[in-house]
Amino acid sequence: MSDVMEEKIKNYKTAPFDARFPNTNQTRNCFQNYLDFHRCNKALSAKDLDTAPCEWYHRVYRSLCPVAWVQKWDEQLETGNFPGKI
Template identity: 40%
Template sequence: MSANLKTTPIDKRFPTTNQANHCWNRYNEWVMCMKKTEGDEDACKPMRQLAISICPDEWTAKWDEERDEGRFAGVKWSG
């Protein structure tokens, strides 16, 4: 694990202790970045880090797989 690993900052849109919506938003923000930059992983790495810092590993793995298969319910980008 990187010594520079940081978690996502507090987001006032998600004031409750259940962070599922915050996780979903962070993941989709990363997908939107990838879409905008035509897949530039380096440019979107900070956004990916924010998503994986708050989301359970199982969720991001599932969503990555769903995106690869074209059945992700969030932002559409096939890469």
């Protein structure tokens, strides 16, 4: 992973501005970063590559999403009835 990306992840405090979600309601931003994290892990794991770049999405969704939502989505992933496409 590049030094610049490692530095950004290390200095990470909270989710940065994302132009795709300009409104104050960050529900979609939360869900999209959750999907992106799992898609990134799945894609890089399938190619036997390091999944460290996916850590960015993980930190963003953890700062935006309520814990109860994440727990529910994780349970849905485990049982195979998650509504998103990963």
